Amino acid sequence: MTSRAEAEGTPRPTAPGPARGRPRSEAVERAIVEGVMKLLEDGVPLAELSIERIARTAGVGKAAIYRRWSGKEELFVAVVRTAEPPDPPLPGTSMRDDLVVLLESLRQRGLVTRSSAILHNVYAQMKSSPKIWASYHDTAIAPRRRVGLDVLRRGRENGELRADLDLELVNDLFVGPMLVRAMMRPDDDLPEGLSEQIVDTVLAGLRPVSSPSVSSPTS
Amino acid sequence: MTSRAEAEGTPRPTAPGPARGRPRSEAVERAIVEGVMKLLEDGVPLAELSIERIARTAGVGKAAIYRRWSGKEELFVAVVRTAEPPDPPLPGTSMRDDLVVLLESLRQRGLVTRSSAILHNVYAQMKSSPKIWASYHDTAIAPRRRVGLDVLRRGRENGELRADLDLELVNDLFVGPMLVRAMMRPDDDLPEGLSEQIVDTVLAGLRPVSSPSVSSPTS
Amino acid sequence: MTSRAEAEGTPRPTAPGPARGRPRSEAVERAIVEGVMKLLEDGVPLAELSIERIARTAGVGKAAIYRRWSGKEELFVAVVRTAEPPDPPLPGTSMRDDLVVLLESLRQRGLVTRSSAILHNVYAQMKSSPKIWASYHDTAIAPRRRVGLDVLRRGRENGELRADLDLELVNDLFVGPMLVRAMMRPDDDLPEGLSEQIVDTVLAGLRPVSSPSVSSPTS
Amino acid sequence: MTSRAEAEGTPRPTAPGPARGRPRSEAVERAIVEGVMKLLEDGVPLAELSIERIARTAGVGKAAIYRRWSGKEELFVAVVRTAEPPDPPLPGTSMRDDLVVLLESLRQRGLVTRSSAILHNVYAQMKSSPKIWASYHDTAIAPRRRVGLDVLRRGRENGELRADLDLELVNDLFVGPMLVRAMMRPDDDLPEGLSEQIVDTVLAGLRPVSSPSVSSPTS
DNA sequence: GCCTAACCGAGACGGTACGTCACGTCTTTTA
DNA sequence: TAAAAGACGTGACGTACCGTCTCGGTTAGGC
Numbered sequence: 001m002t003s004r005a006e007a008e009g010t011p012r013p014t015a016p017g018p019a020r021g022r023p024r025s026e027a028v029e030r031a032i033v034e035g036v037m038k039l040l041e042d043g044v045p046l047a048e049l050s051i052e053r054i055a056r057t058a059g060v061g062k063a064a065i066y067r068r069w070s071g072k073e074e075l076f077v078a079v080v081r082t083a084e085p086p087d088p089p090l091p092g093t094s095m096r097d098d099l100v101v102l103l104e105s106l107r108q109r110g111l112v113t114r115s116s117a118i119l120h121n122v123y124a125q126m127k128s129s130p131k132i133w134a135s136y137h138d139t140a141i142a143p144r145r146r147v148g149l150d151v152l153r154r155g156r157e158n159g160e161l162r163a164d165l166d167l168e169l170v171n172d173l174f175v176g177p178m179l180v181r182a183m184m185r186p187d188d189d190l191p192e193g194l195s196e197q198i199v200d201t202v203l204a205g206l207r208p209v210s211s212p213s214v215s216s217p218t219s
Numbered sequence: 220m221t222s223r224a225e226a227e228g229t230p231r232p233t234a235p236g237p238a239r240g241r242p243r244s245e246a247v248e249r250a251i252v253e254g255v256m257k258l259l260e261d262g263v264p265l266a267e268l269s270i271e272r273i274a275r276t277a278g279v280g281k282a283a284i285y286r287r288w289s290g291k292e293e294l295f296v297a298v299v300r301t302a303e304p305p306d307p308p309l310p311g312t313s314m315r316d317d318l319v320v321l322l323e324s325l326r327q328r329g330l331v332t333r334s335s336a337i338l339h340n341v342y343a344q345m346k347s348s349p350k351i352w353a354s355y356h357d358t359a360i361a362p363r364r365r366v367g368l369d370v371l372r373r374g375r376e377n378g379e380l381r382a383d384l385d386l387e388l389v390n391d392l393f394v395g396p397m398l399v400r401a402m403m404r405p406d407d408d409l410p411e412g413l414s415e416q417i418v419d420t421v422l423a424g425l426r427p428v429s430s431p432s433v434s435s436p437t438s
Numbered sequence: 439m440t441s442r443a444e445a446e447g448t449p450r451p452t453a454p455g456p457a458r459g460r461p462r463s464e465a466v467e468r469a470i471v472e473g474v475m476k477l478l479e480d481g482v483p484l485a486e487l488s489i490e491r492i493a494r495t496a497g498v499g500k501a502a503i504y505r506r507w508s509g510k511e512e513l514f515v516a517v518v519r520t521a522e523p524p525d526p527p528l529p530g531t532s533m534r535d536d537l538v539v540l541l542e543s544l545r546q547r548g549l550v551t552r553s554s555a556i557l558h559n560v561y562a563q564m565k566s567s568p569k570i571w572a573s574y575h576d577t578a579i580a581p582r583r584r585v586g587l588d589v590l591r592r593g594r595e596n597g598e599l600r601a602d603l604d605l606e607l608v609n610d611l612f613v614g615p616m617l618v619r620a621m622m623r624p625d626d627d628l629p630e631g632l633s634e635q636i637v638d639t640v641l642a643g644l645r646p647v648s649s650p651s652v653s654s655p656t657s
Numbered sequence: 658m659t660s661r662a663e664a665e666g667t668p669r670p671t672a673p674g675p676a677r678g679r680p681r682s683e684a685v686e687r688a689i690v691e692g693v694m695k696l697l698e699d700g701v702p703l704a705e706l707s708i709e710r711i712a713r714t715a716g717v718g719k720a721a722i723y724r725r726w727s728g729k730e731e732l733f734v735a736v737v738r739t740a741e742p743p744d745p746p747l748p749g750t751s752m753r754d755d756l757v758v759l760l761e762s763l764r765q766r767g768l769v770t771r772s773s774a775i776l777h778n779v780y781a782q783m784k785s786s787p788k789i790w791a792s793y794h795d796t797a798i799a800p801r802r803r804v805g806l807d808v809l810r811r812g813r814e815n816g817e818l819r820a821d822l823d824l825e826l827v828n829d830l831f832v833g834p835m836l837v838r839a840m841m842r843p844d845d846d847l848p849e850g851l852s853e854q855i856v857d858t859v860l861a862g863l864r865p866v867s868s869p870s871v872s873s874p875t876s
Numbered sequence: 877g878c879c880t881a882a883c884c885g886a887g888a889c890g891g892t893a894c895g896t897c898a899c900g901t902c903t904t905t906t907a
Numbered sequence: 908t909a910a911a912a913g914a915c916g917t918g919a920c921g922t923a924c925c926g927t928c929t930c931g932g933t934t935a936g937g938c
Contacts, residue, residue, distance in 0.1 A: 062896095177395040710898090
């Protein structure tokens, strides 16, 4: 998991120093990303998303795309980033409540990905290029993972979690079930109460033996 | 989860009637699949695996490939099938032990996938083609899932599992953590005792309230 | 004036040895050359003759063109070769008559070049690439020049020409005037009797002082 | 041979009225033309002379070029004009001597063109654009041709030339041989005495039958 | 022991997309 | 207003693959 100086998925930097020459148009940038969105929404299979077609749809020259991203994969990272909803604020009332919110946000993401037919497998495409996947991982996945680990750490200090547990593993116990449904079984649905169900079921075995704790679920 | 009459990933059938003309060479079949393997092992990125290159590597005409599979994705299904280790026999001593074996088999698959650099993301590629993914899902993923659910059902009947649990969810509780590590964090390792750790940690909260049960973990 | 082993302007050789694979289609070859002709006849400026447009016109893939010629210039050589009329037979009755025939053939070529609007300046294009021009020179210009020199040599032996003349120069004295009109003054016409006029005017000063000679022009 | 109001190959006129704003820099003008020269001298093939490359070489913006000329061809006319040596003064001692001087000037031009590798076929390029060629023809070729015809006319009046000759044809008789060598056979050399040799050889048949004439060649 | 249909490698075929480059225009800042 | 710089839409470049289609040649039954 190498940290990266210059994040991909962000437009290629223009020459540094003082701005010389005509500046890049933000409108063009938007037109490109939204062009990709439109095509995906129209049900165009990902395999048929060529740079040429994207350019045609966006009313833009190919060069304008290559000036900003080095190829399809980098562009897709930008598109995914744009489409993703912002991270929700944590309630902070308890570890359990924070975990539910985090998982709920993951569920939403999965729903968006599928129901609107956008990004159906842009992920798949990105994974095909290790470099790009690493970029997306470092700038989108890893930060959220750190948030989850922080929540768990606070929970352990508050006595909501047994002290002998490997937090990395515990994190995966929550995240894994949601992910396996979103990614491996795209026909199944992600029902409303799923986040609470997962958190409470897993948490049942992770609480300290005798602890008055903060709140016991009543679902 | 639709069941499918003609399984993809299996060579296209030759003309039905009585076998006339020269039969297809099994050697050619092997050469093609092993050609793909070799290329992947040599570190060729998946995106650079063209039919033409595969044919060149295998010393085979392009038509010989198209005669057997309809395209790259179908071929990849065959390759994945060939590379996957056989399913292990279940000990049957307890639900817990069976689950460890199942998870261990999943861990192995993940290790093979990565260490030999084969199939790193052939999955991703397959997911790009819904038809192909459905085929792989139905013939490779779903059966194993059914085995897992059977194990859980037996465990519930034996009193190793609380009776009020959604088995589908419980299954994901075990499978998810392993998968999230294998697929989302390809740089992390999958340590030896991981399967037991996951099973025991999750199981801690799923056992009936007062039941000495069959076996307590002794690891 | 380097002699060249493999003449350009001729389709690239297919692999030597025994013919393997599907043979190249002569129909495709014709379609390409005739496509170029058609475009030129339709008045398309030479600068707008792109390989892509030629391929589109001929109903042919770009690769089919590049398989045969290395680029536009080589293709043009082939087109010019196809469009050029065959060399006329020499009467052999006298040096003077032979020269008239040769010059007449040159005049015809110039007329074709201009009046049908074909090849208006394909020559110019070819000259831009020294390699290609050399190829055209060696296979189309030089042979005809040699014929002219042979005619002059026979004329000298027959006493139709003074013995002290540089034949190379004499050849240019006949060819030059025709060429300067065809190439430098494309608006002027090349009138019918021009060949005889040139030959007789030039020849007036080149005949031996006192020579019964074969035939004196009576025009 | 249409006369033309606005000569191409000359920088586009700046806005008419009183000069407002920053005046055009002559240094830029020079830098552009000399940039083209430099590239040609360095052996860059004509086909690789792009406006962008010329601008880069000259350290100039593209707009500065388009502000002055409408395109590559017009620019080339300016370059050729700059590179051409001035027309020599005629001695006026005899038609024969004048012709030798004119032809010698043509030979020089051919030598310059080749030996310095400049302008090898800028002519060819110009011919691709009929408009530009017409411009060059009218301002560079036609005037010299007129000079040649004047010389011949004076010669006829002086009795150095038969009176029944078509002067246009006679002109081509002198010019053609030199041109055919310079343009069609660029590998041959243009030896020192060539001009005299051509003039005297051709003139031998064109002189009045019985006329001691002005000067007999003494070379 | 032929006959013949289907296979085999090779490679040409019409297409599509790639990523680069140049076109001629435009939009910045600086002078 | 001209200057350099460089982004803009357009479109050609030459290459690589796509999936299909001939080629000459091979290899098994079925007759």
